[in-house]
Amino acid sequence: MLKIYNTLTGRKEPFIPMEENSVKMYVCGMTTYSDAHIGHARTYVAFDIIRRYLEYKGYDVFYVQNITDIDDKIIKAANEAGIDALEYSAYYAKRCLEDMEKLGVKPADLYPKASEHIDDMIEMVKKLIEKKFAYVADGDVYFSVEKFREYGKLSNQKLEEIKAGARIKPGEKKRKPEDFALWKAAKPGEPSWKSPWGSGRPGWHIECSVMSSKYLGIPFDIHGGGADLIFPHHENEIAQAEAAYGRRFVNYWLHSGMLKVAGEKMSKSIGNIINLRDALKRWDAEVLRFFFASYHYRSPADFSEDAMKNAENSLKRIRMAREKLEEFAKNEKIDYSVLDEREKKYAEAIERLRVEFEKAMDDDFNTPKAIEVIFDFVKETNKFLMEKKNPNAGLCHHALETLLEVANVLTLLQDRKELKEELIIEVGKKYGADGKPIEIIEKLIEIRKKAREEKNYELADSIRDDLKKAGIELEDMGKETKWRIT
Numbered sequence: 300m301l302k303i304y305n306t307l308t309g310r311k312e313p314f315i316p317m318e319e320n321s322v323k324m325y326v327c328g329m330t331t332y333s334d335a336h337i338g339h340a341r342t343y344v345a346f347d348i349i350r351r352y353l354e355y356k357g358y359d360v361f362y363v364q365n366i367t368d369i370d371d372k373i374i375k376a377a378n379e380a381g382i383d384a385l386e387y388s389a390y391y392a393k394r395c396l397e398d399m400e401k402l403g404v405k406p407a408d409l410y411p412k413a414s415e416h417i418d419d420m421i422e423m424v425k426k427l428i429e430k431k432f433a434y435v436a437d438g439d440v441y442f443s444v445e446k447f448r449e450y451g452k453l454s455n456q457k458l459e460e461i462k463a464g465a466r467i468k469p470g471e472k473k474r475k476p477e478d479f480a481l482w483k484a485a486k487p488g489e490p491s492w493k494s495p496w497g498s499g500r501p502g503w504h505i506e507c508s509v510m511s512s513k514y515l516g517i518p519f520d521i522h523g524g525g526a527d528l529i530f531p532h533h534e535n536e537i538a539q540a541e542a543a544y545g546r547r548f549v550n551y552w553l554h555s556g557m558l559k560v561a562g563e564k565m566s567k568s569i570g571n572i573i574n575l576r577d578a579l580k581r582w583d584a585e586v587l588r589f590f591f592a593s594y595h596y597r598s599p600a601d602f603s604e605d606a607m608k609n610a611e612n613s614l615k616r617i618r619m620a621r622e623k624l625e626e627f628a629k630n631e632k633i634d635y636s637v638l639d640e641r642e643k644k645y646a647e648a649i650e651r652l653r654v655e656f657e658k659a660m661d662d663d664f665n666t667p668k669a670i671e672v673i674f675d676f677v678k679e680t681n682k683f684l685m686e687k688k689n690p691n692a693g694l695c696h697h698a699l700e701t702l703l704e705v706a707n708v709l710t711l712l713q714d715r716k717e718l719k720e721e722l723i724i725e726v727g728k729k730y731g732a733d734g735k736p737i738e739i740i741e742k743l744i745e746i747r748k749k750a751r752e753e754k755n756y757e758l759a760d761s762i763r764d765d766l767k768k769a770g771i772e773l774e775d776m777g778k779e780t781k782w783r784i785t
Contacts, residue, residue, distance in 0.1 A: 304551040325511040327524035329369040331391040345596035364407035432542040436472035438484030454530035504535035522549040624699040629692035648679040722769035
């Protein structure tokens with residue numbers, strides 16, 4: 300049985316969805332004032348894997364991820380650029396979704412935008428005022444935290460501690476420092492909408508309470524996001540929704556760990572924020588996904604050059620096992636009666652792969668353990684194919700299908716770009732490199748490396764350009780040259 304660590308209760312719990320065969324899942328999306336960075340990538344790969352495993356187990360998953368397209372940061376950046384705030388955020392929303400697609404993250408079923416749900420937010424604010432959980436203060440509307448007795452239950456904080464750390468900023472009109480804004484009165488140079496309290500715009504927290512409940516109902520199964528959102532964002536979401544509707548908001552709260560870069564927290568002041576778009580130019584998307592999957596989703600992850608090289612080398616071992624199986628696999632049913640003892644032993648390893656993989660993933664989506672299980676199978680596969688020069692084709696096909704199925708849950712070994720073998724062979728002939736396409740590419744890289752050392756840049760550039768025409772892009776990284784299929 301699948302068990303999930305629920306931040307709300309602080310323990311692993313059996314996963315029992317509201318409906319037997321379906322799961323309703325909401326993950327907080329990006330505030331689109333700039334390009335996505337690798338911290339965003341870490342979060343959305345984590346929840347992509349969670350979604351894929353739920354689907355693997357037979358659930359019909361309806362996955363909603365919002366887009367915050369109106370916010371203080373967006374308004375500030377848009378004003379500095381001299382562009383309408385919604386036009387500015389739409390530009391970056393498009394870029395962020397494009398980058399996630401390039402990374403290989405499956406798209407959500409729905410991407411609701413905050414700006415398109417203002418009327419819904421106004422209705423929830425009205426409901427909270429009617430129920431005495433909110434108050435109007437000169438055009439602003441605030442949620443009265445002390446009125447919601449369970450405030451702090453997600454972040455495990457006491458109200459006294461929250462009060463001690465809260466402050467009233469200049470210009471705020473709230474009664475208590477811990478109260479938070481549901482609606483903000485219009486200011487010069489900001490987009491605004493009409494409301495019963497005057498023109499203004501919604502606060503940040505209200506949008507997720509509104510859009511998640513609108514499309515998934517209350518309660519729904521899973522609400523996810525980065526650990527940095529536990530307080531105050533998710534705490535405030537719970538307060539708003541449960542105060543408004545008088546019942547539980549979400550059954551399972553899941554939070555992904557934060558991403559560091561070379562041991563340091565990502566920040567503008569340090570200057571170590573890596574845009575996803577830049578990362579994808581340097582590293583293969585599948586290598587990035589493997590790196591993220593190698594950490595448990597709740598654990599902190601540490602991004603570095605060495606970590607990426609390790610991920611690349613590890614992934615190469617899995618890819619090579621797939622290629623070996625592809626050489627022998629034929630789409631035919633296994634006749635177990637004709638298998639010899641060695642092949643029967645390998646058939647047991649195939650079954651063990653699935654059983655152990657599911658055991659790992661049922662334990663709160665333990666992807667590091669699941670990867671360990673895959674490597675055990677890779678080792679078994681290499682040993683089997685060394686011992687059996689002519690293995691049973693149906694058995695190899697079964698092994699390949701099983702490997703692809705479990706790896707796909709971890710976002711690995713997805714549909715891949717094929718080598719243009721004939722074009723690569725032709726390029727190889729031109730420069731005297733023969734063998735299989737991958738061998739030719741490696742030989743051409745060596746020829747090019749030698750040409751560069753001898754300052755024969757014309758030959759080096761010619762090899763690079765011809766490979767590019769054949770669908771292979773070279774990237775020089777110091778003394779090392781990497782290649783990828785374009």
